[in-house]
Amino acid sequence: MDAVVRKIAPKKEENKNPGICASCKNLNFCTYPRNQSRPIMQCEEFLGFEPRTKQGKKVVSLRLYQAKTRKKEKELSQYKGLCRYCVNCEQCTLPRSEGGVWICDEYMDEE
Amino acid sequence: MELAIADKITQKPAIKRNVYENVTQQFNKASDLMDLDPDIRKILATTTNEIIVHFPAIMDNGRIEMFTGYRVQHNNVLGPYKGGLRYHPAVDIDEVRALATWMTWKCAIAGIPFGGAKGGIAFDPSKHSFGEMERITRRFTYALNGNIGPEYDIPAPDVNTNSQIMAWILDTYLSSVTPQERNRSIHIVTGKPIASGGSQGRDKATGQGTVFCIEQWAKDKNFDLNNATYMIQGFGNVGSWAAKLLKPFGSKLVAVEDHTGAISNPEGIDPDKLAIYVKERKGVHGYPAAEPVDHESFFKTKADIFIPAALENQITAETAPLLNVKLVAEGANGPTDIEGDGILQEKNIDLLPDILCNGGGVIVSYFEWLQNKRSESWELEEVDERLRKKVINAYKKVKNTSQEFNTDWRTGAYIVALSSIQEVYRTRGIFP
Ligand code: SF4
Ligand code: SF4
Numbered sequence: 001m002d003a004v005v006r007k008i009a010p011k012k013e014e015n016k017n018p019g020i021c022a023s024c025k026n027l028n029f030c031t032y033p034r035n036q037s038r039p040i041m042q043c044e045e046f047l048g049f050e051p052r053t054k055q056g057k058k059v060v061s062l063r064l065y066q067a068k069t070r071k072k073e074k075e076l077s078q079y080k081g082l083c084r085y086c087v088n089c090e091q092c093t094l095p096r097s098e099g100g101v102w103i104c105d106e107y108m109d110e111e
Numbered sequence: 112m113e114l115a116i117a118d119k120i121t122q123k124p125a126i127k128r129n130v131y132e133n134v135t136q137q138f139n140k141a142s143d144l145m146d147l148d149p150d151i152r153k154i155l156a157t158t159t160n161e162i163i164v165h166f167p168a169i170m171d172n173g174r175i176e177m178f179t180g181y182r183v184q185h186n187n188v189l190g191p192y193k194g195g196l197r198y199h200p201a202v203d204i205d206e207v208r209a210l211a212t213w214m215t216w217k218c219a220i221a222g223i224p225f226g227g228a229k230g231g232i233a234f235d236p237s238k239h240s241f242g243e244m245e246r247i248t249r250r251f252t253y254a255l256n257g258n259i260g261p262e263y264d265i266p267a268p269d270v271n272t273n274s275q276i277m278a279w280i281l282d283t284y285l286s287s288v289t290p291q292e293r294n295r296s297i298h299i300v301t302g303k304p305i306a307s308g309g310s311q312g313r314d315k316a317t318g319q320g321t322v323f324c325i326e327q328w329a330k331d332k333n334f335d336l337n338n339a340t341y342m343i344q345g346f347g348n349v350g351s352w353a354a355k356l357l358k359p360f361g362s363k364l365v366a367v368e369d370h371t372g373a374i375s376n377p378e379g380i381d382p383d384k385l386a387i388y389v390k391e392r393k394g395v396h397g398y399p400a401a402e403p404v405d406h407e408s409f410f411k412t413k414a415d416i417f418i419p420a421a422l423e424n425q426i427t428a429e430t431a432p433l434l435n436v437k438l439v440a441e442g443a444n445g446p447t448d449i450e451g452d453g454i455l456q457e458k459n460i461d462l463l464p465d466i467l468c469n470g471g472g473v474i475v476s477y478f479e480w481l482q483n484k485r486s487e488s489w490e491l492e493e494v495d496e497r498l499r500k501k502v503i504n505a506y507k508k509v510k511n512t513s514q515e516f517n518t519d520w521r522t523g524a525y526i527v528a529l530s531s532i533q534e535v536y537r538t539r540g541i542f543p
Contacts, residue, residue, distance in 0.1 A: 020270050023199040023235050030370040032422060033406060038129045041206055042444040043422035044347040045370045048199070048236060048271035 020046055082107045130423040130445035131209035138216075141525030144516055151536050155215075155529070158208055160184040162230075164254040168247045171240055180251045182230035182258055185211040188535045190224030191262055193301075193476070195269025196276070197231035207231055213444075213466075214473075219528035221470040221505055223477040228264055230255075236271050248276050252283040259284070261298040261484075267476055268302040277303050298483035301476040310479035312494035313472075318352025318420075319495065320471020321442045323502040324463045325357070325416060328438060331510070332461075337361035340414040342375075342436070344368045345421025346389050349442040349469065353418050354382035366404070366412040369421065371396035373409035410434060419446035426451035434460060441465040456519055464521040466528070467509050474501050 019039030021027050025047040034040060080100025083089050087108045094106065101107075142152055162182040167175045181204055184192040194214040207229045215227030232251055236244060252259075259266060268277055277300040284299045303309040312319070329336045339362045343350045346369045354364050364382055366375040371394025374380070380401050388398050396403070404412075410433040417434060419425050420442030426434070431447075431454035439455060440463040441447065447455065447462070455462055475498060482489055489497075505527075512530075513523030 018201050020197075020199050020201065022201060023237060023271065025237075026370045031372050031406070032370055032425075035424070038424055039201065040422055041130055041210065042270075044345045044349045044420055044443055045422070046270055 023048055130448075131206075131213070133424075133445060133448055134209070134213055134216075136449055137521060137525055138529075141522050141529055144518060144522060145526045145529060147529055148533060148537070150541075151533050154536070155186065155532065158183050158185045158211060159187065160258070161204065161208070162255065162258050163204065164251070166250050166254040168243065168250045170243055178232055178234055178247060178251070180230065180232040180254060181207045182255055182264070183207045183211040183228060184258075184264060185227040186215045186532070187226035187264075188532055188539075189215075189219055189226055191226065191260075192228035192264035193218060193225035193267070193473070194228035194230070195267045196272050196280075197229075197270035198234060198236050198272055198276075199231070199270055200233060200235045202231035202233040215532075216525065216528045217466050217470055217473055219531050220466045220509070220524050221474050221477075222501060222508075222531075223474060225265075225473070225477060228266075229269075230266060231269070244276070245279055248279045249283040252280045253287070256287075259299065261296050261480075265298065265476075265480060266300050274302055274304045274307075274309065277301070278307050281307060294486075298480045301479045303479070308479070308483050310475055310482060310494060311489065311491040312498070313475050313479065314348065315352040315356070316475035316498065317349045317442065317469050317472040318354075318356060319498060320474065320502050321349065321353045321418065321420070321440055321463075321468050322356040323471070323499050324468045324506055325418075325438070325440050326360075327503055327506045328440075328461065328463060334415075334437075338363060339416065340365045341416035341418060342366035342368075342409070342412050342414045343418045343420055343442075344409075344425060344446075345419065345443060346385065346395055347420070350418065350420035351382065351386045351389065353420060353442055355386065358382050362416075365414050366409055367395050367401075368406070368409045369395045373404045373406060374398050374401035375404045375409065375412055376401040407433065416440060418442050422446070424448045424451075426455065428454065431455055431458070434458070436460060438463065441468045444469065452519070452521065462520050463506075464509075464524050467505055467520070467524050470505060471498060471502060474498055 019041060020043060021030070021034065021040050024030070026045060079089060081102045082104050083092070083096060083101050086092070088106065160183070164180045165177055166180065167177055170176055181202065183204070194211055210229040211227050213227065214229060218225040218227060232247065234247070239247065258264060266280060268274065280300050281297060281303060285293045285296060288296055297308045302313065305311065326336070337360060341357065341362055342365055343354055346367055363379040365377055365379065366373065367380060367385065374395050384400070385395065385398060389395060410430045413435045415436060416438045417436040418440050422443055423445040426439065426447040428450040431451040438461045439447070444465050446465065475494060478489065478494055478497060508527045509520055509524045512526050513520050516523065516526060
């Protein structure tokens with residue numbers, strides 16, 4: 001019983017809604033007067049997540065992304081089709097056509 | 112005089128309301144004044160749909176994390192739901208609900224056939240890689256499923272979401288429809304990159320709308336913008352565009368404040384040069400052709416026009432008495448609180464309220480949607496011309512309504528919005 005009481009006893013008062021400032025890159029040096037009781041919901045100077053948006057950059061698929069983390073991009077670029085994602089790729093001695101391998105019984109996915 | 116007003120306010124300690132509470136108070140004031148039908152008031156006080164989805168996404172380390180996403184649809188009596196998607200840790204149902212409601216008023220006042228919505232995911236994007244962001248966005252889109260659609264609910268960029276995120280949503284949505292439907296569905300989101308169906312003029316739209324409003328106000332008042340002085344709070348997208356677009360009128364920018372501090376130069380600050388400086392240094396602080404000033408001195412600057420284009424609750428009981436301007440043109444959302452509003456009225460400072468003055472953004476989003484729907488691509492001049500017509504139309508409606516009801520412009524703007532919604536409900540009735 002005691003233990004239960006202790007468990008639900010005094011909770012630290014916390015600011016439930018810090019607003020958008022909490023994830024703004026300007027936060028550390030922002031000089032705008034702000035008020036804890038009025039969390040900011042909209043700010044024209046909010047600076048946040050900026051993904052690479054280079055025009056024409058191909059969006060990386062999960063599959064390719066995982067493959068990229070295992071192999072260097074340069075090495076990958078010479079393979080087409082299944083080989084690109086195959087864990088045996090680097091050691092594989094099977095003759096592979098230039099156009100890429102699309103059906104292969106030896107293909108092996110990671111794990 | 113200024114002190115007397117400040118004293119009056121400070122005698123009764125002001126309740127610090129958040130921005131949505133300010134909006135609710137405005138809604139109530141306008142509803143009372145126009146005698147809004149109590150049944151319609153009941154409908155508008157509630158949201159229509161509130162969708163909460165919990166969905167998994169694969170992290171780079173191969174593990175799965177669960178996320179919570181929201182989409183709140185407030186009202187679609189004027190047209191499909193429309194509103195941004197925001198990614199930040201504090202996103203919750205109350206915030207999204209408030210902003211969705213705000214979108215309904217904004218679209219109604221701008222005279223565009225959209226209703227109000229808002230959504231988001233509660234997480235911190237800075238903790239996630241590019242690949243994770245993509246997978247979270249795509250999986251959220253998939254989880255929302257039929258709750259968004261080009262003729263039903265159209266998301267747009269907001270806090271921490273940009274044209275890249277919109278492109279992922281578009282691609283994911285298109286993958287879920289038949290190939291025959293794909294080209295007919297690219298208006299599922301707005302704020303897309305131009306190459307993927309975005310509109311010309313989107314980046315400057317909000318600043319441009321603000322300047323069109325100021326231009327019209329100057330015409331009405333026989334006020335010459337040539338050599339007029341103005342000050343801007345916020346030199347982000349809205350503030351910098353407004354300044355750049357006021358330059359050809361011969362108006363003089365005399366003070367600027369942003370998140371790095373405030374600067375002033377009574378001889379004038381060149382907006383183009385300042386924009387280049389800000390791009391390099393990430394703020395106005397240290398700009399060599401102006402003097403640094405503190406927050407209070409910035410508000411005390413003598414100028415003809417003040418454009419708050421940064422954040423909420425900046426013109427308050429503390430700062431409104433300091434202002435020495437003829438017009439406040441609200442480029443930001445909710446920059447004036449209730450007390451600040453009262454002081455501006457007592458000081459006879461004209462006000463172009465946010466839901467009128469910064470509507471340019473949502474209007475050009477509507478143009479993007481319309482171009483996609485019609486398989487058209489408009490030149491910048493055409494976008495600008497159509498935007499001008501829409502903004503001036505809205506301006507005139509607000510002006511006439513404020514005169515008719517003998518009220519301030521903010522209340523007038525709300526009455527315009529509520530009247531157009533009320534009219535539709537009256538003619539359509541309620542099913543069954
Ligand atoms: S720039 Fe705006 S969002 Fe960022 S910390 Fe300052 S007030 Fe908050
Ligand atoms: S085993 Fe088959 S799929 Fe794998 S690398 Fe060799 S040829 Fe390619």
